[in-house]
Amino acid sequence: MRIQELPQCAVAVDLAILTVREQALQALVIERATPPHQGVAALPGGFLLAGETLEDAAHRKLTQETGLDVTHLHVRQLHAYSDPGRDPRGRIVSVLYVALLPDLPLPAAGGGAATATWRSAEELLAQPDELAFDHHRMLTDAVEHARDSLSYTTVATTFCRPEFTIAELRSVYEVIWGARLDPSNFHRKVTRAEDFLIPTGKKTATDGGRPAALFRAGPATRLHPALLHERHPRTP
Amino acid sequence: MRIQELPQCAVAVDLAILTVREQALQALVIERATPPHQGVAALPGGFLLAGETLEDAAHRKLTQETGLDVTHLHVRQLHAYSDPGRDPRGRIVSVLYVALLPDLPLPAAGGGAATATWRSAEELLAQPDELAFDHHRMLTDAVEHARDSLSYTTVATTFCRPEFTIAELRSVYEVIWGARLDPSNFHRKVTRAEDFLIPTGKKTATDGGRPAALFRAGPATRLHPALLHERHPRTP
DNA sequence: TCAAAAGTGTTGAACCTACACCCATGG
DNA sequence: CCATGGGTGTAGGTTCAACACTTTTGA
Numbered sequence: 004m005r006i007q008e009l010p011q012c013a014v015a016v017d018l019a020i021l022t023v024r025e026q027a028l029q030a031l032v033i034e035r036a037t038p039p040h041q042g043v044a045a046l047p048g049g050f051l052l053a054g055e056t057l058e059d060a061a062h063r064k065l066t067q068e069t070g071l072d073v074t075h076l077h078v079r080q081l082h083a084y085s086d087p088g089r090d091p092r093g094r095i096v097s098v099l100y101v102a103l104l105p106d107l108p109l110p111a112a113g114g115g116a117a118t119a120t121w122r123s124a125e126e127l128l129a130q131p132d133e134l135a136f137d138h139h140r141m142l143t144d145a146v147e148h149a150r151d152s153l154s155y156t157t158v159a160t161t162f163c164r165p166e167f168t169i170a171e172l173r174s175v176y177e178v179i180w181g182a183r184l185d186p187s188n189f190h191r192k193v194t195r196a197e198d199f200l201i202p203t204g205k206k207t208a209t210d211g212g213r214p215a216a217l218f219r220a221g222p223a224t225r226l227h228p229a230l231l232h233e234r235h236p237r238t239p
Numbered sequence: 240m241r242i243q244e245l246p247q248c249a250v251a252v253d254l255a256i257l258t259v260r261e262q263a264l265q266a267l268v269i270e271r272a273t274p275p276h277q278g279v280a281a282l283p284g285g286f287l288l289a290g291e292t293l294e295d296a297a298h299r300k301l302t303q304e305t306g307l308d309v310t311h312l313h314v315r316q317l318h319a320y321s322d323p324g325r326d327p328r329g330r331i332v333s334v335l336y337v338a339l340l341p342d343l344p345l346p347a348a349g350g351g352a353a354t355a356t357w358r359s360a361e362e363l364l365a366q367p368d369e370l371a372f373d374h375h376r377m378l379t380d381a382v383e384h385a386r387d388s389l390s391y392t393t394v395a396t397t398f399c400r401p402e403f404t405i406a407e408l409r410s411v412y413e414v415i416w417g418a419r420l421d422p423s424n425f426h427r428k429v430t431r432a433e434d435f436l437i438p439t440g441k442k443t444a445t446d447g448g449r450p451a452a453l454f455r456a457g458p459a460t461r462l463h464p465a466l467l468h469e470r471h472p473r474t475p
Numbered sequence: 476t477c478a479a480a481a482g483t484g485t486t487g488a489a490c491c492t493a494c495a496c497c498c499a500t501g502g
Numbered sequence: 503c504c505a506t507g508g509g510t511g512t513a514g515g516t517t518c519a520a521c522a523c524t525t526t527t528g529a
Contacts, residue, residue: 010289011247014321014332053246053330057321083319083334085250085293094289096250096332098319170508188492190509206499212507213499228490229465406480424519426482448480449526464517 012094016060017048017138019081019145020068022104023162023178027123028149030142031068032134034118039091040135044127046142047119048097061100068119069109077103077161082144089137097136101145103161150179154229157199160220166203168215169193176230192230198223248330252296253284253374255317255381256304258340259398259414263359264385266378267304268370270354275327276371280363282378283355284333297336304355305345313339313397318380325373333372337381339397386415390465393435396456402439404451405429412466428466434459 020031032044047068051060057080062073081099089095109119124146131139152158153176160167162175173189193199198221206214256267268280283304287296293316298309317335325331345355360382367375388394389412396403398411409425429435434457442450 010249010287012250012287013246014248014250051246051248051321051332054323056323057319057332080318082316083293085287085334087290087292096287096293098321168508185492185494186507187494187509187511192491194509209500209507211501211505213509215508231491404481421519421521422480423482423484423521428518430482445480445527447478447528449482451481467518 010094012096014051014057015048015095015097016051016057016064017046017097017099017141018061018064018068018102019046019099019142020065020102020104021124021145021149021162022106022121023175024106024121026174026178027125028146028179029121030124030127030145031119032122032127033068033120035135036118043135044122044133045135046099046138057098057100061098061102065100065102069104071104071107071109077101077158079148081148082141084137084141086137099141099145101148103149103158105162105164107164153179154231155226157220157223157226160199163220166205166217166219168207168217169200170215172200172218192228196223196226196228199226246330248332250287250293251284251331251333252287252293252300253282253333253335253377254297254300254304254338255282255335255378256301256338256340257360257381257385257398258342258357259411260342260357262410262414263361264382264415265357266360266363266381267355268358268363269304269356271371272354279371280358280369281371282335282374293334293336297334297338301336301338305340307340307343307345313337313394315384317384318377320373320377322373335377335381337384339385339394341398341400343400389415390467391462393456393459393462396435399456402441402453402455404443404453405436406451408436408454428464432459432462432464435462 018031022029022031031047033047035041035043035045047064049060049064049067051057055063058078061078061080065071065073065076065078079101081101083096083098085096087094089097124142127133127142128139128146133139134142149158159172159175159179163171169190170186172193173184173186176189177184200218201221203217203219205217207217208214254267258265258267267283269283271277271279271281283300285296285300285303287293291299294314297314297316301307301309301312301314315337317337319332319334321332323330325333360378363369363378364375364382369375370378385394395408395411395415399407405426406422408429409420409422412425413420436454437457439453439455441453443453444450
């Protein structure tokens with residue numbers, strides 16, 4: 004079989020760019036400027052160009068949309084979507100990447116991304132028709148992946164700024180899991196997990212309360228032991 | 240941007256078909272009949288056809304190679320590989336699927352698959368140049384996925400025949416993890432995990448020893464609590 | 476009766492949840 | 503001084519690895 008005879012198709016990447024803002028897991032969505040689905044909200048994405056890997060393309064789009072330095076972010080390929088009818092323009096296979104970001108002001112997003120806005124993931128998922136194409140399914144998969152990853156990996160730190168307190172880290176877990184965690188037990192678990200957190204020796208300027216120690220993310224990627232999804236009974 | 244202007248490329252699926260045979264994790268490999276890499280071992284694969292999803296294509300190839308009824312097997316998309324130089328024929332993005340099979344005689348594999356043979360995954364991984372294209376990396380990822388999945392999911396049962404003993408199930412774990420497990424503790428853990436194993440009431444005809452109870456796979460897909468990678472000290 | 480494999484009981488260590496309590500700061 | 507949030511101690515329960523022990527078969 005010669006390659007010229009094969010059904011050709013376009014390959015795209017789409018990005019689920021997630022952060023924790025305003026006590027919620029939020030996703031960066033754009034408003035589509037052109038048909039199909041003109042004016043509809045969608046995950047940022049673009050086509051794979053010649054000579055580029057999928058990861059290159061994901062990084063390129065992520066830089067375009069956020070203006071951030073991509074090298075220190077968590078960007079991970081999740082799944083390829085291939086339903087023949089998923090895009091009315093023709094046969095397009097799209098590969099979803101998930102990017103996890105701290106809550107930073109996005110430096111003047113370049114490209115055609117002027118309309119990029121943060122939206123609550125929970126709200127978007129509650130409206131199955133609000134996102135274009137099969138992006139609702141993509142976001143569902145991305146959020147589920149983020150939720151699971153918190154238990155077994157150290158990715159929660161990628162939602163935090165370079166130096167953070169344990170309470171900030173706990174807030175990431177609480178927001179993404181939708182559960183309150185016992186502050187004291189959480190503190191012990193994460194400080195005991197090897198290579199997860201590195202103390203900087205510094206402390207926060209406090210606003211009413213004992214100042215908190217600041218930590219940086221450690222070299223570990225897997226979490227031992229895993230953090231379980233304990234639900235705290237003192238929840239209001 | 241019109242789709243006609245986009246860089247087109249071919250999309251393929253490759254299959255890591257894994258089973259436990261002869262006390263080893265083995266993968267089904269074919270000998271390539273045509274260039275490139277003619278005569279070299281490779282994972283089975285093929286191109287995505289018009290109107291087909293990636294999953295359709297993976298099922299089609301799996302049926303071709305094994306002749307088995309695909310509906311009861313564990314087939315899961317793992318990763319898309321996109322290095323521009325990965326195939327000398329041109330730009331081909333390939334999506335890897337992992338299939339986990341019990342050790343069954345393969346009913347007369349049809350298609351061009353006459354040369355399909357089982358090979359030890361460990362041996363293949365020890366020879367980074369033995370597999371064509373980037374299939375060594377694919378197999379590495381597939382084996383790592385299988386290993387991790389055993390801890391957190393019930394996929395181990397897909398390596399077993401429809402009815403199996405706990406010792407057979409344990410052997411799956413021991414072979415894939417490369418570690419001996421304590422038979423008594425293993426027995427308790429898997430029988431206690433909810434919806435993992437369903438007793439059939441039947442017992443094996445024994446060959447020197449107490450007959451073992453036979454089980455079927457239960458409806459659970461996640462394993463609670465997870466099986467840890469405990470290394471047994473009585474290892475020879 | 477012995478060997479072999481299945482399966483159960485038990486013990487001490489590790490860990491976890493819940494909560495009491497102490498610490499450090501601002502007002 | 504008190505309020506607020508950070509952080510530690512600890513008791514009681516659960517789980518787990520390790521291994522002794524019982525059960526059920528074939529030879």
